[in-house]
Amino acid sequence: MAGLFAPVGEKEITRALVNRFNTVFDSIIDADVVIVGAGPSGIIAAGELAKNGVNVVCVESNNYLGGGFWVGGFMMNPLTVRAPAQKVLDELGCHYTGADGTEGLFLTTGPEACSKAIAWACDQGAVFQNVTNMEDIVLRNGEDGNPRVAGAVINWSPVASLPRQITCLDPVAIECKILIDATGHDADALSKLADMGLAELPGHGSMWIERSEDLVVENTGFVYPGLMVCGMAVTTAYGLPRMGPTFGAMLLSGKKAARIALEDLKRQGWTPREDGPANRRRREIEENVASGVGTTGTRRENADEEILLTA
Amino acid sequence: MTNTVIKYIDGNWDEVQDEAKAAWRLVITLDEAGNEIMRQRQSVGARVGRKTWSTDPRAKAVMKDGVHGGTPMSNPHGH
Numbered sequence: 001m002a003g004l005f006a007p008v009g010e011k012e013i014t015r016a017l018v019n020r021f022n023t024v025f026d027s028i029i030d031a032d033v034v035i036v037g038a039g040p041s042g043i044i045a046a047g048e049l050a051k052n053g054v055n056v057v058c059v060e061s062n063n064y065l066g067g068g069f070w071v072g073g074f075m076m077n078p079l080t081v082r083a084p085a086q087k088v089l090d091e092l093g094c095h096y097t098g099a100d101g102t103e104g105l106f107l108t109t110g111p112e113a114c115s116k117a118i119a120w121a122c123d124q125g126a127v128f129q130n131v132t133n134m135e136d137i138v139l140r141n142g143e144d145g146n147p148r149v150a151g152a153v154i155n156w157s158p159v160a161s162l163p164r165q166i167t168c169l170d171p172v173a174i175e176c177k178i179l180i181d182a183t184g185h186d187a188d189a190l191s192k193l194a195d196m197g198l199a200e201l202p203g204h205g206s207m208w209i210e211r212s213e214d215l216v217v218e219n220t221g222f223v224y225p226g227l228m229v230c231g232m233a234v235t236t237a238y239g240l241p242r243m244g245p246t247f248g249a250m251l252l253s254g255k256k257a258a259r260i261a262l263e264d265l266k267r268q269g270w271t272p273r274e275d276g277p278a279n280r281r282r283r284e285i286e287e288n289v290a291s292g293v294g295t296t297g298t299r300r301e302n303a304d305e306e307i308l309l310t311a
Numbered sequence: 312m313t314n315t316v317i318k319y320i321d322g323n324w325d326e327v328q329d330e331a332k333a334a335w336r337l338v339i340t341l342d343e344a345g346n347e348i349m350r351q352r353q354s355v356g357a358r359v360g361r362k363t364w365s366t367d368p369r370a371k372a373v374m375k376d377g378v379h380g381g382t383p384m385s386n387p388h389g390h
Contacts, residue, residue, distance in 0.1 A: 222350070225349065
């Protein structure tokens with residue numbers, strides 16, 4: 001029986017899923033950088049690091065990526081950034097306009113900005129591990145003898161909502177040279193240190209957009225050996241004012257986090273490897289695009305025509 | 312070899328010279344070349360910190376506080 005779709009059955013599909021998952025997961029067990037939280041700052045940091053050949057995985061508890069970046073505020077799709085963050089929108093290939101009468105304020109939409117940020121990060125070779133909770137951090141003594149964050153303990157998100165009496169489901173751990181807390185106001189990774197008495201967790205202050213955006217970017221960086229904060233987690237880590245419905249600082253905080261992480265990796269003796277996981281992933285994407293298979297809509301025009309003719 | 316610089320910050324997030332006027336201090340660790348390695352906030356005043364939770368009903372924070380309470384493995388430090 002000739003059908004519209006290729007003659008591929010259940011076992012081939014299951015095997016493809018399992019093998020691909022295994023290959024990708026194996027590549028991030030010993031990652032250079034683990035980012036917790038795939039909101040705008042985490043996505044941008046992940047893409048920027050992958051672009052520089054860093055083996056980076058971004059762990060997200062929800063099944064969807066993007067955090068609060070899908071909606072601009074008060075459930076309205078228009079989304080604002082203040083200059084100079086529109087330059088990041090340029091890099092993402094995102095359309096935007098100036099806001100009427102307000103110099104330095106730009107409007108795009110959540111669906112476009114968020115989807116293009118995710119696509120951009122994937123194109124750079126970043127790995128996303130969604131539906132996954134960071135349950136704990138891994139602490140080890142560093143070369144200087146002091147504790148250093150050295151990994152993340154993870155489990156599937158649904159495990160956390162199962163009844164306690166029937167679940168004793170161990171997580172697994174992935175190791176990394178740097179952990180970036182991009183979990184927004186929760187500051188989940190930093191809160192683990194706070195629970196152990198190793199850091200303060202003051203929580204954010206009241207909204208003050210003009211001040212907060214500058215402070216978030218200024219304070220993005222290491223808050224503990226091996227642990228960085230970026231995005232809204234910075235406000236929780238330092239008691240800064242909350243930022244409100246504008247996203248420029250999230251984008252620039254992600255950029256800055258990536259730059260600082262890259263500098264620290266180099267201090268640790270890291271060098272980009274041409275055969276490293278991130279470069280392999282990016283090369284695979286580029287080769288696919290060059291050969292007209294799959295990604296980035298390369299064959300979209302032809303595909304529409306072929307599907308219509310076949311159907 | 313590292314150096315430490317301390318900045319005093321008031322409740323308006325401005326740097327102040329007088330510790331008595333500060334709400335907290337930023338302890339900034341620098342490497343030999345003067346590059347920042349890390350910054351940590353330490354309370355010095357009476358400003359009350361508070362933990363915050365995501366208001367997104369789909370977020371993990373809500374799960375943690377929810378009726379299920381998570382598994383024994385998901386909450387090792389009682390957070």
